[in-house]
Amino acid sequence: MSNDRNDNTDAAPLVVSLDDPRALDRAEVGAKAAVLAQLRRSGFPVPDGYVVTARAMVRHVRELAEVTAETVAGSPLDAGIRAAVQEVARRLDGPLAVRSSGIDEDGAHASHAGQYTTILDVEGAEALDEAVRACWASGFTEVVRGYRTAAGAEGDAPLAVLVQRLVPAETAGVAFTVNPVTGARDEVLVSAVRGIGEQLVSGEVSPDDWAVPAGGTGTPVNTAGRHGALTAGQAQEIATLAERVAEVLGGPTDIEWARAAGRLHLLQGRPITAIADPEPEPVPVPVNAPRGFWAKDTTHAPLPLLPMTRELLDYNNTVLEGVCAQFGLLLKGLAFATIGGWRYMATLPLSPADAPARIATCVAAVREDLAGQVIEEWLEEIRPRFADRIDALRRVDVTALSDEALAEHLAQVRALHRDGTEVHFRLLGAVSIALGRFGLFTTGTLGWEQGRVFELLTGLSTESTGPALAMSELARTARQRLQGTPDLAALRTLLETDQEFAAAFETYRGEYGCRALQYELANPALAERPELILSLLRDQLGQDAALDHSGGAVEQARREAVAKAHAELAGGAEAERFGALLAGAERAYPVREDNEYWTVSAPNALLRWAALEAAGRLAGRGLLDRADHAFFLEVEELRQALLESRDVRETVTRRRGEHRWALQNPGADSFGERPGPPPSMDALPAEVRETMGGFAWTMQHMGGVSPAPRQGESGRLRGVPGSAGRYTGVARVVLSEGEFDKIRAGDVLVCPITSPVWSVVFPSIGALVTDTGGALSHAAIIAREYGIPAALATGNATQILRDGMLVTVDGSSGVVEIHEQ
Template sequence: MRTIEATPLASAAAHHGGKAAGLSALLTAGFPVPPGVVFDAAPLASAPAIAAAAVDAARENGWRSVAVRSSSKGEDGVTSSGAGEFETVLNVPGDDVEAMTSAVDTVLASIGENGGVIVQQMVAAEAAGVVFTIDPVTGATFIIVNAVSGLGDALVSGAETPWETRIPRAVDGSVRSADIVADDGPIDRAALRELIRLALAAEDARHGPQDIEWAVADGVVWLLQSRPVTALAEQVPVEVVVPPGYWVRDPTHGRLPRTRMTASVIDEDRAVRPMVVEFGMLATFSGARIGGWHYVTIVPVGAPPPAPGKSPPRLPGWLVSLLIRGSREGRRQLRAARRAMKTDAAQRLLDEWNDRRREELRAGILSFQDVDLGGLDDAELADQLRERAGTLIRSTELHFRLAMPYSIGIFQLVDFCRAQIGWSAEETLDLLSGLADVASEPGRALAALAAMPPGSAERADAFEQFQRYFGCRALDIEVAEPTLAESPHLLNVLIDAARQAGSVDAEQAQAEARARVAARARARLRPARRAEFERLLATAERVYGLRDDNVFLTIDAPLAVVRYAALEVGRRLAARGTLDLPEDVFHLTPEEAAAALGSRDPLTDIRDGAQRERGERAWAIAHPGPISYGIDPGAPPRFTGLTRAERTPTEAEMLMGELIMPRVTADSTGQDGVLRGTPASAGRVTGTARIVHSEADFHVLEPGDIVVCPGTRPSWSVIFPMIGGLVADAGGSLSHPAIIAREYGIPAVVAAVGATDAIRDGEVITVDGGEGTIRRHAFPPRR
């Protein structure tokens, strides 16, 4: 057996492979790297010979246990990392020749005679993981830390979902100390701060963003590997072409530009058509991708195309009605509206939802969850992805159709109270506060979970049921974003926060408040009008919870099951070299991904297309467009020349638009320094402001905090049992944050434009949900 020479890791050369060279560079620069040696895997090298030399090195250095790692020449390079292609064997006894030989043989089999074999002192990790100094998917300027308790192999192999924190970086690349939070994570704040310091230093030393494996043992942070972030989206500029007209971007229905897959399955233009035809809508919205971002505009029936750079003429309602009657398309829509109102199509659709469609969708979602995607062959998996995508496309159409029972039911009550009592829409909505049970159901389930004894079988069963029924939901309208079920550490944070917050039962108080508002309404009505009021109130009460129930079962849960199938497809395509990363599958359509799975050869055009889409999305994220383009045409006219039946469906949707996303033209800060917005949920609270841009920030919340955010979605309901108040940049009286805040009796202000920029994280503020104001107070010392 030929004698093999052990080279100190700090002296590793290029022929020892990329990983050894990277660790050598870190050691030379003074970074904390576990000591080790490297062996050349050149021809004639054998596992027994390397193992014998490795045991000698371990005995000489006193390493009781070692890690045996690959170091291929193609590993950890500037253009390709080779992550997942090579082997590492942990906890190999340092004096056991047989075990060492087996480990070396495993590593050699993965790299061949091309590179080196690293043998390092084993770190008895209390926590381990990876840190990226830039978002590896979008290129956004965040530090992303993933961590698990114990050794990091469970994370790298995908066997365990890690705790994650995303820490923003300033323009100069630095990180604020206040943004480094380790609540409920397997790594404490001191170790996290040191890890981030080392990661930034490694990025500087190695001249570019780094993907670093790390471990913590006895409070010491060790770097186990540092490689360039490969497959990083190189920004591909997108031509910004603005169509004529007035276009608005809605941040509450998608935080970021949509991926190609999301845009293919959530197509509002396509999905809204059945509702427009069935209910005779006289105006509808149309979407456009401008600079990578999704914008919408309102398109009136029969209106001529807008002229570039010009505002459409403001026409009186009677003339608009006359023009509609004069067009063939307009007359067709008027007939459909009369038919829908005469046959009570909205009520029939609501009954169909309650009697059949809701449970059919729920059963379908549970059935999809029970499929073992990893156990399917390629053809079966492709069929699953196609079937799930088709289900989502159809359920999105149902989502918009179900908007009509909700819109008409609320509109008719608001219209009645405005005409007969003189109440605003916001005053009328107090008649319904607390009736959207579906919006608060996940939060109540979470609170019940928190009250159960930790470690009990009852709690374990309840956690599993929560994951099954509420975890399978998208947290944003984006298939590339993790679902709640994929974020168990986030759930643990929320459960702990719910336990600290204790139970809050506002149901009785809300019922009493509704009764008082209804009594005031009845007292102001003429006796002849009271029966009509009772009928309209009963209808509004029946439909009030429909919107969030609808969103969960027609959008969020179907989007989640599409994601699960797409990810499995992405893993297989990445393993074959068709994609650089499993997540690149989201830059394909479901049909493209399914078709690629049917090819046994890597498809260069598929990979190149996904790279281009990823680069364009990265550019769009780095270059967000304005909230609107074009000249605001102002409020739409009232259709005074049409019958009530002809105009009701359209006016109902117009009211929903005003109450969900009102027109906002100026910053919310007045001359007195007080921020103003739309009152959303009555009450007054003073507390600590927490800036929450997305679900990834939930872990920073503590009981009683006031959430300040761009906007929320129904999936955010899980945080409401623990927070003290809410401020949103966008939204109206019937936006998701407003509805959920009223369910929990939490003071809330929405449409407070610029609040997330004006208010600093940790600042003390007072929110008055009745006045619609936010007052800023002293800023406490940083923790």
């Protein structure tokens, strides 16, 4: 089957209004403009304006022989960009404020505070033309380039330019919803000067400072009165505005504001990520690696796990030793350890004294088809029981429970989680052996290419495509009620005003919302992010018809591949064995994804919600500072604190300090000496050789190995093939589930790795690129089910690629070509 896909190279518009839904796209309009567009849509008094997009800057710079601040500022705009800028000048008229809006401004790599240009009192088309070029040029100064290099940011970043009517400010300033020095959240700090706010931001004058009790609970106090710029009532009004902005942005915020003719205007809003919580002092933790070779587990724990999650996952070691014993694997187990706060994993060797008994177990397991039995038991008996338990626990209204009943509910959910761990890893063993035996036979005995192996299985993992099919039904309901391609505002209005659509939305949220988006319990589940669901729905409604993820073509291709294989082997000595191994692989392949929801994701979500309810009660009684500090406790510690009204703040503060120390000290990629090649198995029974070889084959294709870079090769990344096909589109780097709302229809998703829950965003994307993972990783399986080209295990795609880059992904070769640097 050809899986080539239509290119998605349509250029973004050169200019967009702040009222245009496309102004919400940070990759095109920059952080500053995107936030203001969001706030304007939410009803805040943001002056009207337009954004000259980053794509316009890329187009301008592309024509230059040498890119410097001088050449960017001094080279004339081409006719198309000039016409767009002139139209902005005509529509806005009067004095304008022209501000740079960086794509990665206020980002993780570098804030660029005060480094990009702002030009005020711009009048006329020619002056605006010059101001736009000056803003772009500020991104190419030696100061900015040196700053980016020192901050670890690669290359030059695109800049958009925000153009708004200038507010003739009588007073102006900034406000912080969190004390920027102490992190205290019980007051809003308001700073003000007479005239425009730039003189305050630039440090030209010292302001009046007001401390305003949060939530209007007290009287504002002028702590540094120099200019009489504000009254107490006006300071309260500004503080209230800042708190409203913080509610929309979802956390502590600082704003820039201006007052003119008795009206308050919002000029900028930024999340204060650096001081979102008063940080405790770092507390060193031991860095004691056990004997053996330990590699950092970045797939399941890209950051240090919090104590509640870590304690739950410690049970994995016991379970995995049992799984190895059950299937007769010549390993003591797969093990996990926390070293310096970070999670590492190792393969534990089997004692020679235990080998004879283990070999006998392995032979019996193959002859009895234990792997097939375990999978069959899951499908016929265990999965229905888990479905019933999860449904019953989901129906509990935890807010209505007494403390004793809530503690018991926590115990029940923890038991579900533990049972899920046991079943999950037993299935991992069974699936790995069944798929590995089939993979070894087809690639080894038959000599087939790896891609052909997965063609025979792709289309069977229906759990992966379930969210997409349900989203399609929700989209169909929305299309019946809305004209054209709706934006988020239209969908919110529909949700608030149309009972049938609201019911369909809640059905989707109820069916698929009980899914933890990460293994870390501290992160929200899908049901807690209705805006994300609306964003996914918007993309579903707006995606190009070329992005067909219906699954029908994938299933048809699988049937054709199977028929071709049977025909090719008909009458041969290997036909019967191929048929038997294929049947086992067909049963095993969908279970790889299917069990994740029932045994991992849903238990995680249920445990998170119960823990938050318990912690909220403790916080209300002054025994815990915040509900989300629950995850610095273990489940039993939280239960006992609830039952005994125990103050746990000291314990939490110490563990938060340990977590902070771990973040500051990432540790080595590995500890110990890497073991040499395994001993020869030639003398062992065939069943053992097949089991161990198959298990190793599956593990290799789950993890993937990044290919070595080629000397002198630039403009491309090399990974391993994950899902066949070729696609060109705009890169969107998503480092965690918290950034899902960045994704737009047709984007090339670039991420460290994906978990099964990421399947909710796959209907929106055109291709996938990951840092890690192999052909049997969750990322690869989901991509193949959606017919999305995927290049995996590139090693560093999230560091090399940036939002807005134009790239081509060749999933058959694992190569990513970079068209825009």
